[in-house]
Amino acid sequence: MIGKGLLIVISGPSGAGKGTICRELLKNNPQIRISISATTRKPRAGEEDGVNYHFITEDKFRQMIDEHEFLEYAVVYDNYYGTPERYVMNNLQNGNDVLLEIDIVGALQIKKKFRDAVFIFILPPSLGELRNRIVNRGTESPPDIEKRYDAAVSEIKQVMKYDYAIVNDNISKAIQDIEAIIRAEKCRVLRNYKEILSRF
Numbered sequence: 001m002i003g004k005g006l007l008i009v010i011s012g013p014s015g016a017g018k019g020t021i022c023r024e025l026l027k028n029n030p031q032i033r034i035s036i037s038a039t040t041r042k043p044r045a046g047e048e049d050g051v052n053y054h055f056i057t058e059d060k061f062r063q064m065i066d067e068h069e070f071l072e073y074a075v076v077y078d079n080y081y082g083t084p085e086r087y088v089m090n091n092l093q094n095g096n097d098v099l100l101e102i103d104i105v106g107a108l109q110i111k112k113k114f115r116d117a118v119f120i121f122i123l124p125p126s127l128g129e130l131r132n133r134i135v136n137r138g139t140e141s142p143p144d145i146e147k148r149y150d151a152a153v154s155e156i157k158q159v160m161k162y163d164y165a166i167v168n169d170n171i172s173k174a175i176q177d178i179e180a181i182i183r184a185e186k187c188r189v190l191r192n193y194k195e196i197l198s199r200f
């Protein structure tokens with residue numbers, strides 16, 4: 001693809017493995033940038049401000065909403081999460097691909113603004129495995145585990161709103177599948193016809 005980068009939206013329930021997939025994708029693909037979201041959630045052990053998220057107060061978050069600094073935002077599990085606009089737009093303009101790891105509510109907002117973004121949904125191998133992963137991660141309290149599990153079941157029912165579904169039963173295969181999607185998307189005639197017609 002020539003010129004602008006690709007905007008890639010990745011969603012899926014807690015425990016589907018989105019975080020690991022995104023980290024691995026970044027390692028192998030230097031043209032991909034990940035957008036760091038702002039959130040009012042408290043950092044978990046090991047999480048760093050400016051690396052995993054921009055951890056901010058609710059007042060600051062509301063101020064950013066008022067100043068139109070978000071491309072999208074949503075309330076997820078009682079906390080605000082949002083994608084700061086400037087970083088994404090600058091990188092797309094510079095020809096980098098930008099990855100957003102966001103929930104379905106946010107993804108639908110992006111769909112309205114960017115008709116050419118690519119929407120990928122990551123699925124766990126099964127619901128039993130999903131519960132095991134949320135429990136074994138050890139980062140959530142028992143009520144939060146239930147909240148995330150129940151949310152996962154209803155989120156999966158919305159998979160039809162996405163362009164691609166990846167079952168994450170093997171991390172390296174899941175990454176290869178996403179790399180294949182990105183390569184194919186970049187060859188779409190609709191993304192390239194202006195440049196092609198200007199050259200030939």
Ligand code: 5GP
Pocket residue numbers: 011012013014037038041072073074076081082083101102103104105106107
């Ligand atoms: P966690 O608290 O586990 O890091 O994330 C909880 C949920 O919030 C995940 O489904 C994640 O994809 C979503 N999320 C993270 N950042 C954003 C964001 O900027 N916008 C939206 N809409 N959702 C986000």
